[in-house]
Amino acid sequence: MSQQTTTPGDAPAATVKSAARALDLLDEIAARGPGTQLQLSQRMGIPKSSLHALVRTMVVKGWLETDPTGTVYKLGIHALVVSSAYLDGDAVLAQAAPVLDEVSAATEETVHLGRLDGTDVVYTAKRESAHPLRMHSAVGRRLPAYSTALGRAILSEQPMEVREALVPDSIDAMTPHTTTRKADVLTIIDEAATQGYAVESEESCLGVRCFGVTLPFGRTTHDAMSVSVPISRLGNGREDFIIETLLSARAKLASQREHSTVR
Amino acid sequence: MSQQTTTPGDAPAATVKSAARALDLLDEIAARGPGTQLQLSQRMGIPKSSLHALVRTMVVKGWLETDPTGTVYKLGIHALVVSSAYLDGDAVLAQAAPVLDEVSAATEETVHLGRLDGTDVVYTAKRESAHPLRMHSAVGRRLPAYSTALGRAILSEQPMEVREALVPDSIDAMTPHTTTRKADVLTIIDEAATQGYAVESEESCLGVRCFGVTLPFGRTTHDAMSVSVPISRLGNGREDFIIETLLSARAKLASQREHSTVR
DNA sequence: CTTCTCAATTCACATAGACGAACGCAGTTC
DNA sequence: GAACTGCGTTCGTCTATGTGAATTGAGAAG
Numbered sequence: 001m002s003q004q005t006t007t008p009g010d011a012p013a014a015t016v017k018s019a020a021r022a023l024d025l026l027d028e029i030a031a032r033g034p035g036t037q038l039q040l041s042q043r044m045g046i047p048k049s050s051l052h053a054l055v056r057t058m059v060v061k062g063w064l065e066t067d068p069t070g071t072v073y074k075l076g077i078h079a080l081v082v083s084s085a086y087l088d089g090d091a092v093l094a095q096a097a098p099v100l101d102e103v104s105a106a107t108e109e110t111v112h113l114g115r116l117d118g119t120d121v122v123y124t125a126k127r128e129s130a131h132p133l134r135m136h137s138a139v140g141r142r143l144p145a146y147s148t149a150l151g152r153a154i155l156s157e158q159p160m161e162v163r164e165a166l167v168p169d170s171i172d173a174m175t176p177h178t179t180t181r182k183a184d185v186l187t188i189i190d191e192a193a194t195q196g197y198a199v200e201s202e203e204s205c206l207g208v209r210c211f212g213v214t215l216p217f218g219r220t221t222h223d224a225m226s227v228s229v230p231i232s233r234l235g236n237g238r239e240d241f242i243i244e245t246l247l248s249a250r251a252k253l254a255s256q257r258e259h260s261t262v263r
Numbered sequence: 264m265s266q267q268t269t270t271p272g273d274a275p276a277a278t279v280k281s282a283a284r285a286l287d288l289l290d291e292i293a294a295r296g297p298g299t300q301l302q303l304s305q306r307m308g309i310p311k312s313s314l315h316a317l318v319r320t321m322v323v324k325g326w327l328e329t330d331p332t333g334t335v336y337k338l339g340i341h342a343l344v345v346s347s348a349y350l351d352g353d354a355v356l357a358q359a360a361p362v363l364d365e366v367s368a369a370t371e372e373t374v375h376l377g378r379l380d381g382t383d384v385v386y387t388a389k390r391e392s393a394h395p396l397r398m399h400s401a402v403g404r405r406l407p408a409y410s411t412a413l414g415r416a417i418l419s420e421q422p423m424e425v426r427e428a429l430v431p432d433s434i435d436a437m438t439p440h441t442t443t444r445k446a447d448v449l450t451i452i453d454e455a456a457t458q459g460y461a462v463e464s465e466e467s468c469l470g471v472r473c474f475g476v477t478l479p480f481g482r483t484t485h486d487a488m489s490v491s492v493p494i495s496r497l498g499n500g501r502e503d504f505i506i507e508t509l510l511s512a513r514a515k516l517a518s519q520r521e522h523s524t525v526r
Numbered sequence: 527c528t529t530c531t532c533a534a535t536t537c538a539c540a541t542a543g544a545c546g547a548a549c550g551c552a553g554t555t556c
Numbered sequence: 557g558a559a560c561t562g563c564g565t566t567c568g569t570c571t572a573t574g575t576g577a578a579t580t581g582a583g584a585a586g
Binding site (some may be wrong): 280281309310312313316 | 538542543544546547
């Protein structure tokens with residue numbers, strides 16, 4: 001993804017090449033894994049001699065580390081440090097955290113907070129299910145917005161053009177149940193807009209169904225919350241209960257928002 | 264952290280200025296919080312005109328975001344994304360995770376994994392206590408090594424010169440109980456080396472005592488595990504139980520290491 | 527021991543960026 | 557409403573850095 005985010009078709013906007021490359025390099029390694037200088041230079045289309053100085057700089061600063069052998073470059077520990085700072089400075093997270101806890105306590109399932117970034121959603125917080133059977137997930141992970149309940153919830157509050165733009169024409173199936181036709185996905189998002197919540201069943205993780213609602217912050221909502229439940233634990237109205245829980249969580253946040261003048 | 268440049272007393276080491284600055288800027292914001300372009304340029308000692316292009320580049324790439332007002336710059340969502348990639352690629356974490364779970368289950372207290380970075384330790388994983396009274400902590404947060412049980416455990420396996428170097432002459436008290444004399448801290452570390460585990464009582468967080476042991480990976484150990492317990496829950500041999508749990512966790516990892524040829 | 531391969535590294539030139547100073551734009555203060 | 561203050565932005569020059577080709581070094585293969 002990263003390579004050349006180039007916001008499509010706009011001004012050349014004086015950009016600092018070496019700084020951009022340093023950041024791209026971090027993204028590249030994050031997205032496609034570690035590599036040698038040569039491999040990375042090929043993957044990114046940068047002359048290896050250029051990469052050389054760059055990599056050295058980044059190692060000195062602790063943003064990259066090498067293998068024991070010294071030839072393979074991977075992310076350094078500074079990659080971790082900034083993440084907590086990002087989360088600390090996030091007003092949405094701070095406000096949503098108590099509600100997240102409540103939903104987690106009420107449902108006893110894995111609960112995520114996520115945010116739209118490009119066509120993906122990035123998890124910004126989670127609460128894990130107490131059950132031994134639980135999803136593998138992590139704060140910072142990105143998944144396509146259109147195939148997750150969380151992302152669909154966000155998309156359902158966007159105007160049509162945005163939905164169109166953020167659902168690609170060709171969708172890779174992550175599981176046999178993934179909806180791969182753009183039109184179908186758009187229909188699903190439309191239903192979510194009507195219902196007020198989004199669903200995704202085994203489309204990104206086999207055996208798991210997710211439910212998502214947006215968080216009522218700001219006028220363009222980029223944040224949402226979802227609950228992921230193994231299908232084996234659904235039934236007996238438990239699905240409805242989870243949806244109710246999510247909707248009332250959102251209602252609670254919305255009312256808080258009216259009382260306190262936050263941002 | 265940032266601002267140093269000039270790797271102490273060795274080769275001039277061709278460094279890429281603008282890349283270094285981009286990274287320093289991330290560190291700066293992570294360490295001392297967001298700011299306007301002017302503030303940041305002053306904090307970092309960079310001409311504002313130089314910072315201007317840099318900041319724009321980083322915003323375009325999603326590594327920085329602005330306030331709603333557009334004047335205050337803070338970390339962007341990419342800061343989150345790399346962190347999960349860092350953790351994913353970490354062999355130590357993958358191996359230690361099950362043991363972490365066990366210690367968490369056995370003690371029902373907050374358990375941390377951490378790694379030495381300069382004079383600090385950075386948390387790389389945690390399991391939270393189920394008790395409502397629990398520490399505030401987060402993966403990615405850094406604390407001084409010398410004042411935490413986790414850090415002291417790591418230091419206790421380092422040679423004397425390293426300990427000397429990593430404990431500063433002047434220590435800021437984080438709580439009234441913080442040990443602030445370098446000599447005292449070195450003595451405590453020495454005791455930890457003898458005992459095989461490190462302790463810290465209310466020195467970084469009032470009301471909390473922590474116990475730490477190193478993880479037996481590699482020959483120079485940079486990783487350690489700790490348990491943080493509210494003092495009110497100690498007593499009745501619970502302290503000994505926790506220490507035993509940690510020591511046996513380490514023993515388990517050590518034996519695993521002998522069987523599997525990892526890394 | 528020689529040759530191949532794949533890695534990092536260095537060098538000398540063309541270019542991209544760092545810098546200080548000047549500018550534009552709000553919101554405040556007098 | 558005029559002078560200030562704090563902010564981002566632009567411009568032209570000097571310098572740092574990106575680049576391709578050539579070099580070194582370590583293993584593996586012959």
